[in-house]
Amino acid sequence: MAPRLLRVSLRCGFALFVLVLFQTNALDVEVKDDDNVTCLFAQWKMNISIKYETEGNEYKNVAFMLPTEVRYDGSTCGNETYGPILALEFEEGHSWVISFTKTSNTYQGIISFTYNTNDTKLFPDAKRKGPITIAVKYPVQPVKLYTVFSCHDMESVESDNITQEIWNVTLQTFLEDGSLSSKKTICDIDTMPTTTTTTTTTSTTTTTQVTTNTTTVPTTTTVTFPPLPTLQPIERPATGSYSLTNNTVVCLLATMALQLNISQKVPLVINYNPNTTVASGSCGSSVSVLTLTDGSCRVEFVFAVKNTSAETFFLREVNITIIESRNATLSAANRSLNYWEASLGSSYMCQKEETLIVTPGYKMNIFDLKIQPFDVKDNQYAAAEDCSPDVDNFFVPIVVGAALAGLILLVLMAYFFGRKTRHYVGYEQF
8 A cells, every 4th residue: 555644633732743654464653753853663563362251151262453544643752751652543442552661771662452342343242341451561571772673573462361463573762863773672582593394305316305494373272261259348548648859848749548440351459558658750840740659559640730821730641550560560541631720829639539530441549639739838738729629518509599599589579569569549639
């Protein structure tokens, strides 16, 4: 097929260029920033295999390739808080997103794949309905910074009931000056010796020797899963107080009880423990970041200042990362939120329970919230703007009732005054 140039306009205010070259079973994607500088380049082929439970309590496998018609909403070159992201959306509620982070000398991505079992074309008899998200690291091993990751042979990346077979990969992000590097990091599977098979054919006159390379393709094994356990009531998390400092001066204050609610194959609920939670992050004039880490769980809150006539701050982004084991990581991110808005110089408070939806499979329950990410004075909260004061629950009905009673009283007074006027008989003078 001929190349297509797709321009995507992002809400954050800059233009993102995604150059897409469609080939048979292949994707060729180049992400550029508003200065037309490449920040991510990727070529690859991929098959996806999903094992799901049917309404008849059996397990089926469905396998497919990424379609040629995909959407790129959510792709970005990143900013000071996160790296480049390549986001693909296709069909009915399916998405494949890879987000990259780097260290001082390596970079690595996390694939977040969401499939929607409400899609009856792929899952006509699925027992569980709705979107399901898995996360897995790719490349499997960190890649040396400023080199191209190359992997020709097929590599299977597995997580839960999902197998992603990826091959013919050429990938680089965090490019220097927007140019692909001449140096490569080769995947381990490409450096493994291949199996050699020798076939000898003999005739009366000649002997021919043919050597071929054989690649073993992984097979799928059917596994029967036990029934899901019954969830017990979850205890409400304890409330913790956290702060950040800038040159020994407190610049951010936060108080909350935090609970993570993750819907995977087995639902997972995690209560943050204030006694073991570590607060970190940064304070800025327009962006502040609060990261709460409790063991293997990390939640990053990104606050920003709205550019409006009445300056306010709000919660713009949330990033969740949970390391289950050495080779299993759960993650989710949402960078277009609009929660907890309050005026600059004030704090935001909400005593009732709030549920923040990061993605369909990742939610946060927040209790006893009070937050001030900007303009902290004397290490204390400023006057709070309440999400919905408890007094409103009683004040509004009282005001409405009083207004109705006053209206009825006025109608009655007008009625009796009118009757009195009509019954009065006067004398006409000549």
